Every structure is written in C-alpha cells, then in structure tokens.
Amino acid sequence: MHLINLLAILVPTCVLYRLKKRFTQLPLPPQPKGLPLVGHTFSTPSTNEWITFHEWSKELGTNILYLNVTGQSMIVLSSAKVAIDLLEKRSSIYSSRPYFPFHVDLMGAGFNTVLLNYGETWRRHRRLQHAFFGSSASSNYRTKIARTVHSLLGRLIEDSKDFKAQVQLFAGDTLISLCYGLDIATREGRRYHEVFLEGDKALLESAISGSFLVDFLPFLKYIPEWMPGAGFQTKARLWRGVIQEMIKLPFNATKENMETGNCPPCFVCTSLGSTGQKLQGPDLEDNVLSAAGSLFSAGVETTVSIICSCILGLLERPEVLQRAHEELDRVVQPGQLPDFNDQPSLPFVTAIAKESLRWRNVAPLGVAHYIEVEDEYEGYRIPKKSVVMVNQWALLHDEEIYPDPFAFKPERFMNGDVYNHETKDPEFACWGFGRRICPGRYLAFDAIWLTIASLIHAFNIEKEIDENGTPIEPNPSYETGAVYGPESFPCRIKSRSGDFAKLVQAAIVQHAENSD
Structure with a gap:
C-alpha cells in the first residue's frame, strides 16, 4: 500500500520534471539583439512600437517575436495563423x-x-x-x-x-x-x-x-x-x-x-x-x-x-x-x-x-494577453508570465x-x-x-x-x-x-x-x- 502511494506521488512528479526540462531546453522565439540584463528595454520605442516590431519580425523572418523589456517577457505575434493558434485554439x-x-x-x-x-x-x-x-x-x-x-x-x-x-x-x-x-x-x-x-x-x-x-x-x-x-x-x-x-x-x-x-x-x-x-x-x-x-x-x-x-x-x-x-x-x-x-x-x-x-x-497592438503557464509553439518556448500581443497593424x-x-x-x-x-x-x-x-x-x-x-x-x-x-x-x-x-x-x-x-x-x- 505504501508502495502504491509512493508511486502515485513519484510518477506525476517525474512527468512534470520531464516536461519542465523539455520546455527549458527549447529555444525562445527569435529576438533582436539586446543588452545583457536589460534585454530590449532601451531598443524598444515608446511610440509606434508596432512598426519597429514589424521590422524586427521581417528581419528575423518570424511571425512570433520574443522581447525582454525590464525583465518582462513579451511575445509579439505577426500573423493571423499564429494569433488564432494561440489566442483562440488555446484560449483557456x-x-x-x-x-x-x-x-x-x-x-x-x-x-x-x-x-x-x-x-x-x-x-x-x-x-x-x-x-x-x-x-x-x-x-x-x-x-x-x-x-x-x-x-x-x-x-x-x-x-x-x-x-x-x-x-x-x-x-x-x-x-x-x-x-x-x-x-x-x-x-x-x-x-x-x-x-x-x-x-x-x-x-x-x-x-x-x-x-x-x-x-x-x-x-x-x-x-x-x-x-x-x-x-x-x-x-x-x-x-x-x-x-x-x-x-x-x-x-x-x-x-x-x-x-x-x-x-x-x-x-x-x-x-x-x-x-x-x-x-x-x-x-x-x-x-x-x-x-x-x-x-x-x-x-x-x-x-x-x-x-x-x-x-x-x-x-x-x-x-x-x-x-x-x-x-x-x-x-x-x-x-x-x-x-x-x-x-x-x-x-x-x-x-x-x-x-x-x-x-x-x-x-495597432490590440490589448495585451497574458499567459501564466509555460507553453510551446512550433518548437519555441513561450515562457510563463509572458505578455502576448498581436501586431494588428502588421496584419491589416x-x-x-x-x-x-x-x-x-x-x-x-x-x-x-x-x-x-x-x-x-x-x-x-x-x-x-x-x-x-x-x-x-x-x-x-x-x-x-x-x-x-x-x-x-x-x-x-x-x-x-x-x-x-x-x-x-x-x-x-x-x-x-x-x-x-x-x-x-x-x-x-x-x-x-x-x-x-x-x-x-x-x-x-x-x-x-x-x-x-
């Protein structure tokens, strides 16, 4: 009986550990060059950000962009397919x-x-x-x-x-x-x-x-x-x-x-x-x-x-x-x-x-979404507690x-x-x-x-x-x-x-x- 109880604890723990390890081994989505510690804090503009985000996405050849702004993970989506895949199909x-x-x-x-x-x-x-x-x-x-x-x-x-x-x-x-x-x-x-x-x-x-x-x-x-x-x-x-x-x-x-x-x-x-x-x-x-x-x-x-x-x-x-x-x-x-x-x-x-x-x-950037758990999309890691935005300007x-x-x-x-x-x-x-x-x-x-x-x-x-x-x-x-x-x-x-x-x-x- 004790063995069964022990297995009931160990098996889920091992599964969660393997999943966490798998997530952490995945690469982040493409990102522009940033600075140590502060990331993209100083390169992200305070006005017309959607234009800069779109340019970065084109330069990197990606529809899912990663940014680190004052320690906050930000994900910018630049295609309807990605927005639908994440914000609608995984809306929960x-x-x-x-x-x-x-x-x-x-x-x-x-x-x-x-x-x-x-x-x-x-x-x-x-x-x-x-x-x-x-x-x-x-x-x-x-x-x-x-x-x-x-x-x-x-x-x-x-x-x-x-x-x-x-x-x-x-x-x-x-x-x-x-x-x-x-x-x-x-x-x-x-x-x-x-x-x-x-x-x-x-x-x-x-x-x-x-x-x-x-x-x-x-x-x-x-x-x-x-x-x-x-x-x-x-x-x-x-x-x-x-x-x-x-x-x-x-x-x-x-x-x-x-x-x-x-x-x-x-x-x-x-x-x-x-x-x-x-x-x-x-x-x-x-x-x-x-x-x-x-x-x-x-x-x-x-x-x-x-x-x-x-x-x-x-x-x-x-x-x-x-x-x-x-x-x-x-x-x-x-x-x-x-x-x-x-x-x-x-x-x-x-x-x-x-x-x-x-x-x-x-x-132009809609209203930001937020994901509280780790996720994966097309081989990329979406960190938990990330702000997720759709570049609606780019789509339109x-x-x-x-x-x-x-x-x-x-x-x-x-x-x-x-x-x-x-x-x-x-x-x-x-x-x-x-x-x-x-x-x-x-x-x-x-x-x-x-x-x-x-x-x-x-x-x-x-x-x-x-x-x-x-x-x-x-x-x-x-x-x-x-x-x-x-x-x-x-x-x-x-x-x-x-x-x-x-x-x-x-x-x-x-x-x-x-x-x-």
Missing part, C-alpha cells in the same frame, strides 16, 4: 491580462472588463454584455443609433468647425443612451457626458506605454504620496475620484428611473431586470455597474478615431466621396436619409466603412492581403459595382482574438456604417481653404496610447443642399415625437 491559457498596479490598485480602474483577469468576474461581465450586444441582440437597438446619428448631422449643419468634438459628442450620446437610457440633450444628460469624457481622458492618458514606473516595479505602489518622486500617487488619487464618478453617476440615475418606471430599454435596465437575474446572483448590481462603465470607456474614442480617419481618407481621395454620393443618390429614396434597410444596396459605402477599420486601425497592412496597404482604397473591397467578399474582411483582426474579442463589435459596426453613410449622403466633405484660397492639406498627428487616432485637423463639412438640411431636421423631430 491565453485569455488573461497583464497586471497593471497603477490602474488596478491605485487608480481604481480594475472594474474595467478589458483589464479584468480571466476568471469568474470577467465571465459574468461577458455574459451580461453578450446578452445585450451579441449578434442576435444588437439589431434591436438600431433605432437608438439612428437617433444619435441624426442628432450628429443636425449639430454639424449648425456648426462643423470642430467636427471632431461633434463626433465625440455623438459617440458619447450613443453609448449613454444604449448603456443607461439617458439623453445628453438634457442638462443632466450633458453632465453625464462631461463626466464620462473626464474619466475616459484619464483612462487614455494612463494607458500610454511606459507612463508609470510602478507598472514595472509594483512595490512602488506602497510609497506615500508625500515622498519626492511620488507624483504618480497624486495623479492616481485624482483620477480615481473622476473614474468613480464616471461609473456611478449615470448608473444611479438609471436606477432612479427604473424605480419610477421611466427607464427606456438599455443595458443597465435590462441587466438589472429579469435577463440579468437569470445570468448571475447576488453581486449582480456591482457587475452591471462595472460592465456598463467598461462599455462606455471602450467605445467612445475608438468610434471617434474610426470616423475621423474616414473623413481624412475622403479628403485625400475626393473621387471616393463622389462615387459614394452617386451610389447613395441612386439607392436612397428621395426625401429619405440612409437606413439599415439600404445596407445591402450600398456596397461601396460598406467598402468605405471596412477600409476605415483597416487603414488607420485604432488599436500586409501587402499580400492588401496591396498598397498604406493608401485609403475602399475599392479594394469592390469587384466592379459588387462588394468583393474575396478580399479579407479587416474584422478578422481589428476586434481582437479569442475569448477577449470585443463584445460590442456588431453594434459598433452598425454605428460606424450608418454614421459614414449619413455623413456622405448629407454633406460635401472638402479641404479647408486658407486666406489665399489655397486648399490646406490635412496632416494630423496621431495620438498614441490606448487608442490610435488623429488629432483635430482642418476640414469643411457643408450640407449638399437645403433639402438635406430639412431632411435632417425632420428626422430629429420625428425621433423626438416617437420618444414622447
């Missing part, structure tokens, strides 16, 4: 997130679904989000999207000088309506939008790579705020207050509306109701609070980036705008604005939307898939006047991979498509003119951080005619009447 071990002490412990952003480690709390968030934003459910909210799109058109007719701010207001309006059933047209609603923008700005600034040393040296989180060099503690305290207000203020307003029976269908209302009760137990309210705040923070700036990049592309290629005008004028009935029923008959507008996702993709600018990849060319998705389904849909990479793929991707594309169709149908989009009558070439810098998007640039957005302005106003009035 590749679905965690790296730990960021500044965000989670100091700033209070650990509520965010995007940052949550793979576990039960994350699963609860995703069940709630999928029930509301999944492919079968997202079409139920197209009327809300149409209302916010038409409101955007109305504001641009009145004032298009700072069109980026108007697009930002539209994105916030859409998500506040969908998540909380609130309307930014009211004084209270505008306050919710302002609070969200403050919180979102804090999240974006804090997400800039390498901003806080505490993320690399976690013990620094214990340094008191009054000590020299602890300015990050002050920032974290201030941002924590902003973020708490961001997630609690609209949530509490929605709960009050539910108590008075005055809550339109929205994520919070639905999730706190019978649908949510079926999905989870007594901690439902905390999960709904966090999941709703996560959806807003993930959706606003990404939408703004895609729409503004689309406008930039149309300025560079006025013939694309002209072709889209012709298609819309041919398909959309006189006296109407585009709607989702027109989508099958507007393949070139869809091609513009797809190219807008691809051309200046909003998350692959010359073999998208010839002339740095040009804005919606026609790459067309075969004559018919949408070309043989061209790889950029959605294979732009929403992420595996179990951490964007839960709101169906609804997001609906909003992007209708916004682009409506903007093109209602407006002429042209380069701004200087005092000498010379067109101003837009050449905006792109902000780097959690979201890659253009800074404001000069542009003229003018109604194509008075008839279009009247159509927009009539649509806005109709939405208001239907909501009464």
